[in-house]
Amino acid sequence: MKEPAISINDLHVSYYGNEAVKGVSLTVNRGCLVGIIGPNGAGKSTFLKAMLNLIPRDKGEVKVFGKTLKEVRKKIAYVPQRNNIDWDFPITVLDAVLIGTYPHLKLFRRPKKKEKEWAMECLQRVGMQDFSKRQIGELSGGQQQRVFLARALAQQADLFFLDEPFVGVDISSEETIINILKELCLQGKTVIVVHHDLSKASDYFHQLILLNKELISFGTVDEVFKQDVIEKAYKGQFAFINEMGVSV
Amino acid sequence: MAFIDAVMQYSFLQKALLTSMMVGIICGVIGCFIILRGMALMGDAISHAVLPGVAISYMLGINFFFGAVFSGVITAVAIGFVSQNSRIKHDTSIGIMFTAAFASGIIIITMLKSSTDLYHILFGNVLAVRSSDMWITLAIGLIVLAAVYLFYKELLVTSFDETMGAAYGLPVRIIHYFLMTLLTMVTVASLQTVGIILVVAMLITPAASAYLLTDRLWLMIFLAAGIGVISSVVGLYFSFTYNLASGATIVMAATAIFALVFLLSPKHGLILKALKVKKRRASLV
Numbered sequence: 001m002k003e004p005a006i007s008i009n010d011l012h013v014s015y016y017g018n019e020a021v022k023g024v025s026l027t028v029n030r031g032c033l034v035g036i037i038g039p040n041g042a043g044k045s046t047f048l049k050a051m052l053n054l055i056p057r058d059k060g061e062v063k064v065f066g067k068t069l070k071e072v073r074k075k076i077a078y079v080p081q082r083n084n085i086d087w088d089f090p091i092t093v094l095d096a097v098l099i100g101t102y103p104h105l106k107l108f109r110r111p112k113k114k115e116k117e118w119a120m121e122c123l124q125r126v127g128m129q130d131f132s133k134r135q136i137g138e139l140s141g142g143q144q145q146r147v148f149l150a151r152a153l154a155q156q157a158d159l160f161f162l163d164e165p166f167v168g169v170d171i172s173s174e175e176t177i178i179n180i181l182k183e184l185c186l187q188g189k190t191v192i193v194v195h196h197d198l199s200k201a202s203d204y205f206h207q208l209i210l211l212n213k214e215l216i217s218f219g220t221v222d223e224v225f226k227q228d229v230i231e232k233a234y235k236g237q238f239a240f241i242n243e244m245g246v247s248v
Numbered sequence: 249m250a251f252i253d254a255v256m257q258y259s260f261l262q263k264a265l266l267t268s269m270m271v272g273i274i275c276g277v278i279g280c281f282i283i284l285r286g287m288a289l290m291g292d293a294i295s296h297a298v299l300p301g302v303a304i305s306y307m308l309g310i311n312f313f314f315g316a317v318f319s320g321v322i323t324a325v326a327i328g329f330v331s332q333n334s335r336i337k338h339d340t341s342i343g344i345m346f347t348a349a350f351a352s353g354i355i356i357i358t359m360l361k362s363s364t365d366l367y368h369i370l371f372g373n374v375l376a377v378r379s380s381d382m383w384i385t386l387a388i389g390l391i392v393l394a395a396v397y398l399f400y401k402e403l404l405v406t407s408f409d410e411t412m413g414a415a416y417g418l419p420v421r422i423i424h425y426f427l428m429t430l431l432t433m434v435t436v437a438s439l440q441t442v443g444i445i446l447v448v449a450m451l452i453t454p455a456a457s458a459y460l461l462t463d464r465l466w467l468m469i470f471l472a473a474g475i476g477v478i479s480s481v482v483g484l485y486f487s488f489t490y491n492l493a494s495g496a497t498i499v500m501a502a503t504a505i506f507a508l509v510f511l512l513s514p515k516h517g518l519i520l521k522a523l524k525v526k527k528r529r530a531s532l533v
Contacts, residue, residue, distance in 0.1 A: 016335075054414050073417035080411050089284060089408050090463045099405055103416040108398050135463035155416070 004066070005030040005159055005190035006051070011060030013043070013050045020046045022214040024060075028192065028207070033185045035195045035205035037224075039234050042212040044194045045081065045163050052078060052161065064159060074103045077157035079148045081164050087137035093147050094132040097123055100154025122150040127176060142173025149177055160184065160191045167196070178204055201225075251485050261488065263382045264374045268484055268498065270389040271434075271441045271450065272476030277396055278434045279455030279476075280469050281427060284407045288452050289339055290327070293346035294428060295435040295447040297323035299353025302369055302439070307360060313384060313436050320432030323349045324425060372443030372495035374484065381440050388437040392430050396469075403427065404465060441480070442495035453502040454479060457509040460516045475505055 007027040013020045020043040028034050036044045049055045051062055053069055064072045077100070100122065101115040111119075123129045126146040136144060145165055152160055160181070166174050181191045185206070195201060201208060201221065208224040210217040216233040217224045224230075255261045282291045301319030305312035323345050331341040357366045368376070377385075396403065405413040406423050414420045431451075438447045458471035483498025490497075511518050 049411075052415050054411055070417070073415070076415060078412055078415035080409060084411065085409060086284075086286075090459065090465050090468050091404075091408060092463065095464070096408075099408070099412070102401050102405055105401065110401070151412075161415075 003030045004028070005032070005064065006192075007063045008051060009061045009063075011047070011050055011062070012058040013046055013055065014058055019213060021050060021211075024211070024215045026209065026215060026218045028190060030190055031185050031188045032206050033181055033191045033193070033204070034207045034209060035193050035201050036209045036211060037195055037198060037201055038211035038216070040196075042233070044196075044211055047209075047211060048161055048163055048192070048194050052076065054078075072159075074155075075158045077152035077155040077160045079145075079152050079160070079162040079165060082141065082144060082148075082168060085136075085144075085148075087144070089136065091136055092132065093128060093134050093136055093139070094119055094123065096136055096147055097150045097154050100151040103155055119150075119154050122153040123147070125153060125180065126150045140170065140173075141168035142170040145169050146173055146176060149180060153180075158189055160189060162191070162193045164194050164196060198230075251489060254488065260375060260377070263377045263379065264494070265481065265484060267377050267382045267385045268374050268441045268480035268494070269477050270385050271438045272454070272478075272480035272498075273473040274389045274392045274434050274476075275438060275447070275450035276454045276458070276472030276474070276476035277469050278392065278427075278430055279451035279453075280458065280465070280472050281396075281403055281407055282431065282451055283455045283459060284465075285427075288448070289342050290324075290428075291431060291451045292448040293327065293342045294320050294324060294431050295438075295444055295451075296346045297349035298432060298435050298439075299350050299369065299444060300356055301353075302436075303353050303356035303360065307356065311384075312439075313388075313433075316436040316439075317429065317432045319349060319353075320435065321425065321429055324428035324432075328424075368443070369439055370443050370445050371493055372439065372441050372446070374441045374494040374498075375488070377440050385437045385440070388433050392433055392437075395426075395430055399423075399426070400466075442498055446495045446499045449499040449502060450476060450479070453499070453506050457502075457506045460509050460513045463515070475502065479505060 004027045009025050011021055011024045024047065036047065038044050046055065050057045050060070053062070062069055064076070094116070097119040098111050098115060101111050101119060105111060105115070120129060120132065123132055126149050128143060128146050128150060131139060131143065136147065139147065149165070165177055169177070181193070184191055193205070195204070202225060205221060207219060208217070208221055209215070210224050210229065210233050212233045217229045255265060279291070282288060298316035298320045301315035301317070302312045304319075305315030308315075327338075327341045327345045330336055330345065331338045354366070402413070402418060402423055406418060406420050410420050434451070435444070435447050438450060442450055454475035455468070455472040457475050458468045461471055462468050479502035480498055482501040484494060486492060486497040486501070487494040509517065512520070514520060
């Protein structure tokens with residue numbers, strides 16, 4: 001399984017001339033579960049969004065399965081940070097998951113019975129089938145995240161991007177989510193996750209992208225979790241890392 | 249009732265009724281998307297921004313529809329351009345651009361020396377609707393409703409989670425300006441009925457009432473349209489019976505409905521929520 005899923009070449013992003021991502025190049029192979037880690041303000045989410053061309057890049061090329069982004073967009077599922085969603089939106093859990101089927105529906109076509117059953121199946125996979133008729137704001141943080149994962153599953157994507165999926169999420173939801181992500185990888189899907197909690201990173205991911213504006217390190221967990229490497233990324237925040245019980 | 253007799257008898261009243269009902273429907277429908285996208289101020293802005301377009305259309309002797317859509321869309325683009333290319337926040341950009349458009353419209357109309365027209369454009373005069381105005385409103389109404397029906401999926405995704413839409417390849421920027429164009433068309437259709445100043449109320453108030461009544465978007469859209477129609481009919485009744493400005497009475501009717509819903513809505517209403525809290529607290533004693 002050494003087929004490249006996404007390859008990034010010399011990616012640069014800036015906000016009003018301030019560099020946020022500096023010249024990142026890397027290739028993630030198919031079937032990998034990859035965490036993007038780094039200190040606050042390291043440009044993790046920015047990097048994720050720039051990969052998907054959701055924000056303008058200054059420079060850089062991204063190829064997904066050897067093709068341009070435009071050709072494979074429908075194969076990509078993106079789960080945004082929870083605080084970017086309006087949880088008062090008048091939509092039920094099932095309808096939110098149903099949105100995941102939209103990319104494969106032709107213009108002017110509505111989701112029909114087949115799509116609804118598929119959405120229900122995806123809800124079942126995340127253990128949320130009993131909540132299908134609830135308004136999304138009535139759920140807990142962990143349940144909301146599971147619903148959004150169900151939406152991503154409904155997309156039948158090959159490449160999954162999740163932005164901080166474990167923030168404000170209870171432990172059992174976190175377990176459900178990470179187990180599903182691991183399953184996806186076994187099926188040959190590629191999953192890239194922005195993650196802030198170093199302590200669990202080694203259990204969760206096959207590979208890590210350590211970022212602090214520039215790419216500090218990219219490799220297996222063992223390769224990245226070395227004292228000098230982490231120190232380089234976190235600099236002054238090192239005491240804080242020790243407190244979190246990371247053995248480096 | 250005298251009002252019903254009058255509607256039967258006078259064709260000007262029939263036209264007024266039909267036009268304002270159509271306005272109630274399309275304002276309600278578009279209003280749902282406007283409030284869910286947090287663009288209420290944008291609705292106000294675009295409705296004011298059609299003024300210079302209307303004025304120039306009068307000057308050139310063309311149908312004011314074209315000028316209005318043109319100046320509305322230009323203003324929407326200008327608002328986006330300023331907020332995206334400077335540290336100016338979106339609402340500030342809106343404030344700058346729509347007042348500029350509105351002011352320029354006033355100057356043009358004043359130069360044309362037809363202040364009666366200005367009054368009617370600003371405040372509406374539904375009882376003076378001509379047949380051609382009615383047909384324009386109905387045509388715009390059908391276009392807007394068809395557009396929302398056909399692009400419902402896209403409008404839903406971009407209103408709920410725009411980033412996801414962009415990630416799977418939707419042209420979110422184009423959809424935004426598409427909605428702005430629909431908004432401008434709705435404003436133009438509403439000129440005669442409620443006037444530029446009060447269009448925003450017809451966009452926002454019925455949609456907000458509907459928002460408090462349901463947790464499903466499609467139902468919210470139907471409710472908003474229904475509330476818009478009821479407001480229009482009730483408003484027209486008061487306008488005709490007591491000889492009041494139609495725009496004002498229609499908006500007051502919509503506001504009265506909102507007040508009722510705000511207090512009495514089963515799920516999100518003030519009174520029932522308070523009762524539930526009270527009951528819960530009593531059960532804990």
